[in-house]
Amino acid sequence: MEKTINNKAWFMVLPVLALVAFSAVIPLMTVVNYSVQDTFGNNQFFWAGTEWFEELLASERFRDALVRNLIFSFSILAIEIPLGIFIALCMPRKGWGVPVCLVLMALPLLVPWNVVGTIWQVFGRADIGLLGYTLNNLGINYNYTQDPVAAWITVIVMDVWHWTSLVVLLCYAGLVSIPEAYYQAARIDGASKWAVFRYIQLPKMQRVLLIAVLLRFMDSFMIYTEPFVVTGGGPGNSTTFLSIDLVKMALGQFDLGPAAAMSLVYFLIILVFSYVFYTVMTNVGADKPQAKGE
């Protein structure tokens, strides 16, 4: 079969290209522009070359924030993905329980991010917050404004509370799309619950899990609002993530050049990680022809 090549089709995507250009490409280019220049205000710019990039990559502040970000993202992935799968498996597949569970699950997703931050900020306070007050009265020393460990736990638990639902809903969608015949065949074959999970449910959830991991990684790597509201990046710099640092640099200190360089590096890191996740996860379980016997 010959493919007819029709270049006119490209004109059809022009409107979208124009939109994307205005919304993404042009702003990105201005960031690129800033990242190679220096300014002392008065709209005067001087060529700086790769100076900001070199400075950034050598800076301990950046590296620390990056490491914190990575630890945060991998921690919440390690909790939210298995927990999300587990909850999705426990949810009913039919009857009145389905809408009830779905609504309950969707609730945290509907709460605005800064409100989530405020909820947990109050919830965790040692003097009036239900959680903080209870824990301290139980003899556990919990104070997220002073103790970096408590601050980290608060931020992670908050993210788990806020976003596990997304993983649950995605996994649930994957689970209910498995035809009943698979479960019937598994019963005939005498498969254990674990085998059903390992060989039927997990493979069938692979695609939605990929989406869940990508979304949660990108989102958590860019997290800003919630920790900013709860801890403001503290105590000290212990919960200062890249985004918080970036805002400080760009808007607090008005260092446009270094902030632009940081934005670009930040963007590239997310891109690279997402690409790696995507490649690895789509290749898991793919058929690799054997060297012999084929």
Added chain:
Amino acid sequence: MANIELNHIRHSYLPNPQSKTDYALKEVHHTFEDGGAYALLGPSGCGKTTLLNIISGLLRPSEGDLLFDGVSVRDLPTEARNIAQVFQFPVVYDTMSVYDNLAFPLRNRGVEESVVDETVRHILGIIDLESKAHRKAQGLTADEKQKISLGRGLVRADVNAILFDEPLTVIDPHMKWVLRSQLKHLHKQFGYTMVYVTHDQTEALTFADKVVVMYEGEVVQIGTPDELFQRPQHTFVGYFIGSPGMNVVPCTLEGEGARIGSNVVPLNGVNGVGTGQSLELGVRPEFVTLKPAGEGMPIQVQAVEDVGRYRIVRAKLEDYDFNAIVMEGQEIPENPSAVISAENINLYADSWLVGREG
């Protein structure tokens, strides 16, 4: 292998079935003998799959009992019944290789790996997938996947029965024939009890020793292919088996014969007809002889289909459809009349065959 006894089984998918029509399965009472090859034949929605799922335990019957070798298994889960079942559409474990797919039912039951290997290799040969044994099941074609499903059904030697739910639907016609012969061969070799659900009469008649014909949730006839052909117990069996199906025309009794409109055909003695029942006369197109006008009942030929070895004459007898089969080399007279001999006539009262004398 075991005797499978269905003891007055009824099933409804509704929580509180009231009338007879609420039941997907209306009272099935039947025994599948140990080592028999049975076909469950019937149109879509007649309850075949329901019956099969009740035997395998995927469904619990609303009423009645199920016994394997005299022991009730009604409350046993599927896993404990030791049944193999092959479904209509392929079910494979995507992430496993073809080999592991076949080994799965054995490994789950803790069979020794050397035995697993021997059995799986044997089955791979039967389903002709040896060359792809170590490929992931995911990338295979639909009929290869279905062969894996079939293979998983055959891999356990000690099962009580193997149930097939229209297993060859997605397989191409040539392979269908090959696999059916393989199944038949396996049945002879190992004496499995096999129940094979199908809506294809050729498949049923070639596979099974005994065919169970179902219609609207009831078993209407159980018999050998020959019995189904010669003496359909229900007009549905007459229609459903044979190509074309049996001619069924309404009639009334008149003395020793049956009256169809202005014609009377002789009957071989009739008993057991109650008053008020609607009577029908059934005769297979194979047993209708066409003679020149005046020798039998006049029919109006509508069309003649030449199917090679014989011709099918589509005609009307007193406004009722009436078909005849004329063998190759025989003439179709002009203005033909149909002659049927008494021994080939079946009489039906309210759709059920009337008992005969002599």
